[in-house]
Amino acid sequence: MRDGERGSALGQLVAFRQEFYECLTARADTLFELADAVLCADGPVRSLVGLSLVPEHRRGHGALYDAVNCGRIEVDRLRRALGGVRLPRAADGRLVLAVDVSPWLRPDGATCMERSFCHTYGRGRNEHQMVPGWPYWIVVALETGRTSWTAPLDAVRLAPGADVAAVTTEQIRDVIDRLIAARQWRDGDPEILLVLDAGYDAPRIAYLLADLPVQILARLRSDRVFRRPAPPHRHNPKGGRPARHGGEFVFGDHDTWGKEHVVTCTETRLYGTATARAWDRLHPRLQRRSAWADFQGPLPVISGTVIRLTVDHLPSGGVNKPVWLWWSGVDATATDIDRCWQMFLRRFDIEHTFRMFKQTLGWTRPQLRNPDAADRWTWLMLTVFTQLRLARELAVDLRRPWEKTVAPQRLTPARVRRGFRHLRTKTGSPTAAPKPTRPGPGRPAGSKNRHRAARHDVGLTLVTGQAYTRPAHHKQGTKPRRTGQTPARG
Structure with missing residues (x-):
């Protein structure tokens, strides 16, 4: 340098x-x-x-x-200081943000307040456990290329019963407002890309953030069902409302897919040939329940692009399954599709950050109350x-003697x-020199602590606001819905 x-x-x-x-x-x-x-x-x-x-x-x-x-x-x-430092960008100069939750588990902290049931994976295969703790929503900026670096921007602790989509939307809105105020994004720059993993209501988040320069990219479960655009309205002598939804697009049923809008093939070093197929202007059919129960007026139609990513093989030798993605943009080009799936793979860099926090920096080591x-x-x-x-x-x-030399x-x-x-x-350090002091007398020898700390029960609801029940797709021997149960073709 x-x-x-x-x-x-x-x-x-x-x-x-x-x-x-x-x-x-x-x-x-x-x-x-x-x-x-x-x-x-x-x-x-x-x-x-x-x-x-x-x-x-x-x-x-x-x-x-x-x-x-x-x-x-x-x-x-x-927060403003973190948003004002130099941030990494994608190849086209775009800011790419990732959001994910990481739990600070406190299963034996009976005196800890505001604990929730946090989703964790056990040591066995498909072992999903709910452990009491403090879930933290963390936002980072992602880099391109093979790296374990990210740029943390914000952290929010979720209270028991919090609406995940509402908290995520508010947090992202605040982060983007600070980035705009810090001149990290200016008029004419590419829109900020927000990458989410499965478990988020991506269409709802895209609807709530529609007024901001942000695009949403999220992974979807393989049993989802989307709808095509409504067919052109034709006069019906018998009357009736115009159709708001077209035919079904079932992820697990190849016969409902139809012709792809864009197909790209890219040679990768780890996965072999990565094939991405995209279908334009697909949307979920919303229901007046859960988060949309109190929505005023007709429910919106939130269109986007569905992407199916397949690779030749996995480096770990695990089960090779297709990955389904939903992007809030429409009329995607081949460049857009390649950028989407490649930046989704970069989302896993946030897992390296969590591991650094916990295993090296000791984030969850203190037994705080x-x-x-x-x-x-x-x-x-x-x-x-x-x-x-x-x-x-x-x-x-x-470098340690057994480690390789790196640039x-x-x-x-x-x-x-x-x-x-x-x-x-x-x-340098701006801190002042410590002043000599004497320790206090403390509790007299032989006396007992008569002020016991209050005990707090774990919140009976998850961060989703619903009582915990084991999901059907986590149970052994249960088939996921609407998958067709046939091998995916193409």
């Missing part, structure tokens, strides 16, 4: 660290040094109190817990990862973290 580029990257890192410190309104010095301790600790974070032994954290363990439990962060300002303290610790994780991303071009690879631009977040201690000396 040239000296000018290196100086610019270092300046961005220093500016972000200063802005982060100014977002801390209570226990600022301790919270800032706690974030530095996470960045500079040797190896994965195993416990919260263990960070007080890291040299970069100059306070005691009592101040550490006091900062996590009683500190304050100006979250709105920190108060959900506000959990939110505070979560925002520290987002700022820590952002500092690693800004230091990506400055880090020196401290500087190919360093993973964990390998950048190894050398952050050396970069920290160049960025």
Whole structure:
């Protein structure tokens, strides 16, 4: 890297660290040094109190817990700071955002408030479990190419009974408004692409965000049924309303597909030939129930493009099944289809970010009781990862003897973290020196704690607002609906 580029990257890192410190309104010095301790600790974070032994954290363990439990962060300002840093973009200059939920499991935290049942996968095959915890909705910006880097932008903890689509829509709207205010998106730029996994009501989210420059791309279950556009209205002497829906498009029934609008074939290194088939202007038939129960007026027709992606083989050797995608755009070209399925594969980079948060940075390690303290610790994780991303071009690879040599631009977040201690000396620290104090007397020896913490039951509803029942497609021996039960052809 040239000296000018290196100086610019270092300046961005220093500016972000200063802005982060100014977002801390209570226990600022301790919270800032706690974030530095996470960045500079040797190896994965195993416990919260263990960070007080890291040299970069100059306070005691009592101040550490006091900062996590009683500190304050100006979250709105920190959100603007995260949206103002340099963000990755797709090949055409487009911003690509991904949203997904990651649970902070607290199955034995009887004193923790506002827990919900979080969906997790067990160790066995098709083992779906509901474990109490705090589900967090996290928004990141995706990169192109083979990488495990993302740019975290926002995090929201879901309360028991929250409407997932409503929370996602509000969160995305706030993120896009901040990106526009930060000049990350300007008039004339390509629309922002939002990538979602299965389980989201993508057509409803697209309808609620129709006034924003955003396109929705989501994976669909293989038993969905969509409708074609309504046929042209013809006068009927017997009267009757004009048809609002055309014929059915059943994902599991090849006979209902008809001719594709676009077909593309791409040679890939991992999957062989990737074939994408797209059908234009398909929409789900909405019903006046659940989220649409209180909708005023006739239900909307939300048209989009359905994409079926198939590959020759999987790298892991697993079951090779087609992937169904829904894109909120219409009249797609071959370039649009290729961009959609390739950016959907990049969505799985957010899973690498979650694993980095939990296994290396110790996001879910602290046994916190108060959900506000959990939110505070979560925002520290987002700022820590952002500092690693800004230091990506400055880090020196401290390679282990058994690791392969990689180019500087190919360093993973964990390998950048190894050398952050050396970069920290160049960025400086805005914190003040700790003042010597004496510990309090504490509880008298031999006395018992007579103030037992209150116990809280787990919310009886999921984050979807419905009581938990095991889905039919999760039960062994149950056939999914409307699939035809015939092998997919073509």
